[in-house]
Amino acid sequence: MQFENVAIVDITETRKSRGKIERGNEYHSLEKYNEIISRDLLDSAGIEKSDVDGWAMGLPYAPTDESYPIRLLETLGFNVQWLTTTRDGGVSASSLLAQAAMAVESGVTETVICSLCDLPMDPYHKNKDSDGPTWDPDPRGYMKQYLLPYGCQGPNERAAHAVQRHMEEYGTTFDQLGEVPVTQRYHATLNPLAAFDEELTIEEWYESPMITDPHRLYDCVMRVNAGLGYLLTTKERAKKLTDNPVYVEGAGFNYANDVSPKPDVTVSGMGTAGDIAYENAGCGPEDIDFVQLYDDYPIMVVEQLEDLGFCEKGEGGPFVEETDLRYDGDLPLNTSGGQLSAGQPGVGAGAIQVNEAVRQLKGNAENRQIDDPRRGVVTGLANLGYGTNTTGHGCVILTNEEETHA
Amino acid sequence: MREHHSSLECDPHPPLPNIDQVEYARPHWEGLQEEQLLIQECSDCGERQHFPRPWCQYCGSEAIEWIESDGTATLYSYSIPRRVVEVYEYEPALPYVMGYVDLDVGVRFVSNVVNCDVDDVEIGMELEAVFDHVTDDVTLVRFEPM
Numbered sequence: 001m002q003f004e005n006v007a008i009v010d011i012t013e014t015r016k017s018r019g020k021i022e023r024g025n026e027y028h029s030l031e032k033y034n035e036i037i038s039r040d041l042l043d044s045a046g047i048e049k050s051d052v053d054g055w056a057m058g059l060p061y062a063p064t065d066e067s068y069p070i071r072l073l074e075t076l077g078f079n080v081q082w083l084t085t086t087r088d089g090g091v092s093a094s095s096l097l098a099q100a101a102m103a104v105e106s107g108v109t110e111t112v113i114c115s116l117c118d119l120p121m122d123p124y125h126k127n128k129d130s131d132g133p134t135w136d137p138d139p140r141g142y143m144k145q146y147l148l149p150y151g152c153q154g155p156n157e158r159a160a161h162a163v164q165r166h167m168e169e170y171g172t173t174f175d176q177l178g179e180v181p182v183t184q185r186y187h188a189t190l191n192p193l194a195a196f197d198e199e200l201t202i203e204e205w206y207e208s209p210m211i212t213d214p215h216r217l218y219d220c221v222m223r224v225n226a227g228l229g230y231l232l233t234t235k236e237r238a239k240k241l242t243d244n245p246v247y248v249e250g251a252g253f254n255y256a257n258d259v260s261p262k263p264d265v266t267v268s269g270m271g272t273a274g275d276i277a278y279e280n281a282g283c284g285p286e287d288i289d290f291v292q293l294y295d296d297y298p299i300m301v302v303e304q305l306e307d308l309g310f311c312e313k314g315e316g317g318p319f320v321e322e323t324d325l326r327y328d329g330d331l332p333l334n335t336s337g338g339q340l341s342a343g344q345p346g347v348g349a350g351a352i353q354v355n356e357a358v359r360q361l362k363g364n365a366e367n368r369q370i371d372d373p374r375r376g377v378v379t380g381l382a383n384l385g386y387g388t389n390t391t392g393h394g395c396v397i398l399t400n401e402e403e404t405h406a
Numbered sequence: 407m408r409e410h411h412s413s414l415e416c417d418p419h420p421p422l423p424n425i426d427q428v429e430y431a432r433p434h435w436e437g438l439q440e441e442q443l444l445i446q447e448c449s450d451c452g453e454r455q456h457f458p459r460p461w462c463q464y465c466g467s468e469a470i471e472w473i474e475s476d477g478t479a480t481l482y483s484y485s486i487p488r489r490v491v492e493v494y495e496y497e498p499a500l501p502y503v504m505g506y507v508d509l510d511v512g513v514r515f516v517s518n519v520v521n522c523d524v525d526d527v528e529i530g531m532e533l534e535a536v537f538d539h540v541t542d543d544v545t546l547v548r549f550e551p552m
Contacts, residue, residue, distance in 0.1 A: 151518060
């Protein structure tokens with residue numbers, strides 16, 4: 001999908017909490033997070049509640065009731081003419097962005113708040129024995145019937161199969177894979193909103209405990225509570241509300257890409273999603289100044305760099321080793337620390353990527369600002385399935401140049 | 407060296423499937439109880455699929471038959487849980503091997519590699535099925551080196 005008349009005015013993002021109130025972590029309700037992010041977005045644009053006529057809401061993974069989105073708007077006091085929701089895992093943030101952009105482009109709504117708030121570490125609904133959420137994963141589907149009984153606890157293991165296979169087929173090494181979390185942690189040291197901002201050396205990464213071979217501790221994304229959001233409107237209106245709007249140039253999505261009985265876990269549907277987004281935007285990987293790639297695990301970054309055409313399939317390992325991925329380097333990667341260091345806020349996971357891309361394109365990234373970026377890629381990934389790689393993929397291309405389709 | 411087992415060493419066993427959950431999957435669970443590894447095959451298009459579904463995921467036909475795998479397989483990929491993160495009942499079984507097991511009948515099965523030292527597991531190794539009668543009602547199938 002291609003957009004001619006849509007702009008992002010601004011983004012917002014709260015601090016992250018691990019939800020451990022006994023250790024002094026802050027705790028906000030879902031309603032509070034939504035109140036914070038909507039107020040921030042209104043304040044930064046200098047508009048009133050009555051100026052917002054649309055909401056696009058990521059449905060939290062935390063349990064909510066059947067009319068939650070409407071009751072939330074009632075609680076917050078927003079009267080809108082258009083509401084959409086999404087809950088497609090790590091694709092939610094890019095999907096909501098595209099849905100809101102389509103709605104603005106079509107004229108059904110003019111000014112939309114996108115909100116992605118979640119409490120995956122809810123201290124009041126916590127399993128006493130576990131760091132994870134208490135609600136049943138997939139009560140009717142294959143997770144509970146065909147994966148959990150065999151000891152498959154979660155995505156750490158399922159993604160580890162992709163690492164093992166990539167290493168076997170292409171000779172990808174730990175030295176190469178370690179570049180991703182170490183570089184991203186460096187960026188997190190420059191991001192006051194990151195959950196994990198202590199320096200991390202490659203030696204410390206090597207020494208961190210194996211969680212699920214070949215995944216070490218620092219390869220596994222950590223859940224956090226947070227609220228993230230963006231404000232979209234027409235180009236004309238955005239230019240009145242901000243000096244530096246960001247434009248949605250193109251978006252592509254792909255779900256359940258490989259339903260063959262024995263899928264290749266070294267490729268994903270990001271290739272297809274990326275091709276669509278590039279075609280919409282009329283550009284290719286050579287035109288991209290930075291990448292904010294969904295990073296639940298380092299292997300996912302490596303495979304996306306391949307699938308999005310920054311290197312050949314199988315060359316992702318050498319590519320991350322030979323490319324300076326820092327904010328002032330050749331191809332800046334996840335310049336806020338990514339989810340591996342900033343934390344993974346449930347349904348807002350992919351908004352870590354969206355928000356940082358917007359900050360960079362607005363020139364608001366402060367001490368990690370990329371030098372004069374023009375165009376960046378944002379991605380979302382979802383659902384490591386039954387014996388598969390990820391099966392949900394979203395790719396959005398953002399720019400701060402207005403006349404790109406002329 | 408660790409003693410080898412054909413089960414994950416947890417007592418009681420962690421989350422078990424509900425074999426009465428859906429009628430269409432019953433042959434799979436009953437087959438395992440009889441030490442038969444049954445896989446769905448579509449009578450209309452001939453494709454095979456696992457996990458069980460009430461229709462063919464390729465052509466939509468509900469004419470699903472069950473074929474018996476002889477249990478031979480190749481290890482496509484694997485991981486070795488060494489810490490529990492979410493399902494604490496698995497703690498006693500650590501470390502164990504999760505495998506993406508490609509059955510010779512043409513479908514991938516997610517299970518465990520057992521009766522084998524975790525350090526000896528490698529991609530491409532040939533495997534055969536071993537039936538683990540976890541309870542009176544539930545049998546799971548795991549895989550051991552040939």
